Amino acid sequence: MNETLVSCTALTKRYGNKTALKGVNLELGRGRIVGLLGPNGSGKTTLIKILCGLLQPTEGAVLVDGQAVGPYTKSIISYLPDRMYFADWMKATDLFDLFADFYKDFDRTRAMSMCASLGVTPSDRLKSMSKGTKEKVQLVLVMARKAQLYLLDEPIAGVDPAARDFILSTILTNYNEEGTVLISTHLISDIEKVLDEAVFLKEGEITLHDTVDNIREREGKSVDALFREVFRAHNIEGGAF
Amino acid sequence: MDWQFTDDRPIWQQLTDQLTLRILKGEYPPGERLPGVRELAAQAGVNPNTMQRAMAQLEADGLAVGSRTAGRTVTQDISVIESAARERARAAVSACLKILEELGYSGEDALVFVKEELHHE
Numbered sequence: 071m072n073e074t075l076v077s078c079t080a081l082t083k084r085y086g087n088k089t090a091l092k093g094v095n096l097e098l099g100r101g102r103i104v105g106l107l108g109p110n111g112s113g114k115t116t117l118i119k120i121l122c123g124l125l126q127p128t129e130g131a132v133l134v135d136g137q138a139v140g141p142y143t144k145s146i147i148s149y150l151p152d153r154m155y156f157a158d159w160m161k162a163t164d165l166f167d168l169f170a171d172f173y174k175d176f177d178r179t180r181a182m183s184m185c186a187s188l189g190v191t192p193s194d195r196l197k198s199m200s201k202g203t204k205e206k207v208q209l210v211l212v213m214a215r216k217a218q219l220y221l222l223d224e225p226i227a228g229v230d231p232a233a234r235d236f237i238l239s240t241i242l243t244n245y246n247e248e249g250t251v252l253i254s255t256h257l258i259s260d261i262e263k264v265l266d267e268a269v270f271l272k273e274g275e276i277t278l279h280d281t282v283d284n285i286r287e288r289e290g291k292s293v294d295a296l297f298r299e300v301f302r303a304h305n306i307e308g309g310a311f
Numbered sequence: 312m313d314w315q316f317t318d319d320r321p322i323w324q325q326l327t328d329q330l331t332l333r334i335l336k337g338e339y340p341p342g343e344r345l346p347g348v349r350e351l352a353a354q355a356g357v358n359p360n361t362m363q364r365a366m367a368q369l370e371a372d373g374l375a376v377g378s379r380t381a382g383r384t385v386t387q388d389i390s391v392i393e394s395a396a397r398e399r400a401r402a403a404v405s406a407c408l409k410i411l412e413e414l415g416y417s418g419e420d421a422l423v424f425v426k427e428e429l430h431h432e
Contacts, residue, residue, distance in 0.1 A: 283323060
């Protein structure tokens with residue numbers, strides 16, 4: 071098993087004449103929780119979708135566990151999309167059946183116990199659930215797999231602060247120890263203390279990739295404070311709205 | 312007791328400080344088994360790797376003994392705990408003196424303040 075789990079080389083993605091990612095080089099090790107941090111439109115979702123094979127890069131290469139993106143990498147990646155993609159007549163238990171069919175590493179017992187601790191009734195239909203509860207169901211589906219790479223796209227955006235803490239502790243206590251978790255968000259102060267590393271993405275380019283401890287030690291401020299500084303400076307240069 | 316973090320320093324250092332304080336106060340008495348890294352990490356809501364680093368520092372300071380696999384206990388060596396407590400006390404006094412100095416008071420003044428404060432109580 072090689073040490074590097076994810077490796078992106080000179081990754082570029084263009085949508086027409088708009089460039090979403092510009093020559094991104096990124097290496098991620100195993101057993102880490104990594105924050106993918108950037109404002110709206112910085113390319114976070116594009117990068118995640120390329121990693122899980124939903125988008126093809128315009129240029130560059132991606133390897134996950136030493137393999138090009140394909141059926142094997144999909145079997146070891148657990149992906150939480152930024153929006154719900156299930157039919158609303160389904161119950162959470164229907165989704166568990168579906169996931170158990172699709173993924174060998176899905177642990178149904180664990181999914182049920184996570185539902186109990188998150189206060190979700192698995193026999194309810196999705197359409198009767200609130201937005202926050204649906205997000206919890208999605209999180210249960212994703213975290214109940216014993217995957218090597220968890221890609222979580224904005225997992226805490228739609229829930230209240232109390233549920234946020236609960237979701238973060240669910241992530242902390244349920245991820246596979248050899249697995250790596252990549253969390254994209256712009257709500258940094260909430261997740262900073264669970265992260266090993268932070269990756270700053272600015273207009274499709276990685277401007278910083280370091281451990282949270284190093285950043286705090288070097289800058290004497292939190293990653294959140296640094297983020298606000300880095301991304302605010304740009305707005306002022308950009309002039310008036 | 313809750314875990315509190317400030318923005319200016321690495322989180323593992325703050326964890327080490329707070330764990331040390333618990334040992335010095337006797338919340339984790341000498342010779343007692345400390346909770347596991349994962350359990351403590353879940354309590355504090357931090358990454359287990361961060362907690363691991365904080366515990367390694369406690370070991371380096373001599374306050375915790377044992378291994379990751381067998382579990383750690385608080386040291387039985389009271390002298391280590393006592394000297395760590397004295398170090399904490401000195402740090403608190405020097406921080407206090409620094410504030411008084413900024414306000415323009417001398418060391419002598421500081422002693423007077425301390426005596427007055429003790430009388431009040």
